[in-house]
Amino acid sequence: MGEKSAKKKQYILDKARVVFSEKGFKNVTMKDIVDACDISRGGLYLYFSSTEDIFLEVLATESDEDDDEAINAALSGDASAGDMLALFLKEQKKDILRKKNNLTVATYEYYSVKKQSVKDNPLKVKFDTSVRIVEKLIENGVDNGEFVCENPLGCARNLMYVVEGLKISSKTIGISEEAIDRELMYVLEGLVSDELNS
Template identity: 30%
Template sequence: MSPKVTKEHKDKRQAEILEAAKTVFKRKGFELTTMKDVVEESGFSRGGVYLYFSSTEEMFRRIIEAGLDEGLRKLDESAENRNVWDTITSYLDGLTEGLRGAADTLAPVQFEYLVTAWRNEERREYLEKRYDLFVTRFSKLLQKGIDQGEFQPLQPLATITKFFLNVNDGMIQNALYFNEDKADVSGMAEAAKLYLKTVLQVNQT
């Protein structure tokens, strides 16, 4: 078997295991999910699963990384075909729409994982690295807007990005905990746009 086929087989098997893990995480949450659960859900042997993943923590991190990387990639690709301001507002509109079914996604599990990170030093350090990655990448996107003459920010880009991230997480949290009217995700999205438009001094001419 050629190395290329071997890699394709490995990637396919890992993807299948992660899909099984997602199903269990959604059903049981992060803390209660065991490797045995994932083995049973995947239909593979115990050794077949452990060949690729040593723990549910490793699986969940891979899922988190894939989601964040995909989201950042889509933002970058969107900014290639339109201005940065339109990319950001389009993201917020998409988030508003996507959160209508938030309870049935991995979002509640991610919050569970985040909430327990404070008591796990290794996990906290891992999440800090992912946070720093988002701040760096989104700040770079804002810098592109500056370079294109769209923005003249009133605050440091890292500060704007961190505020945006907090609003983003707040929208998700409200969508998980409250009904649609109380969560007011669309209202929060519009407020985020107003803040960003003001602090970035968006030039739409």
């Protein structure tokens, strides 16, 4: 694919992302994307054959980093494990609160009806990557005396289940920033022993 074609394809994906974030997955038609891109239907079909093809490509561009790179980035630098975990959770909170260009509803709509193996599901891959990052941060915190935790993997899984629940709640029943902070702090308080607080 030439440079001009690659730019056109990326333009379509960028516009489609906005459409999916506004309308979900199941309510989007090829006409919606044609209108958003201000191109002909034929021009769109040169790149994609269906809304599903477009959506899956939009999701594929969502993953910012390779799993190992994400884990290494979380563990690099001079910051403490607690600081790194706080930064990780701050990013999660921004994602929970993001109103524009948020694909949460569309993604859950798509995967609630599509039968796909668990290992190929991008939601599962993203969740597992986040669990591994948090697990490594907790292990580092235990090693340097910041945290007390008998089961870093279990704690990491629990924290990410809370984050996923908050994402869904923010899009379905609504949740305040204070409530998000409270729920995340509740999980984190379990990592810090009374001895470390005094």
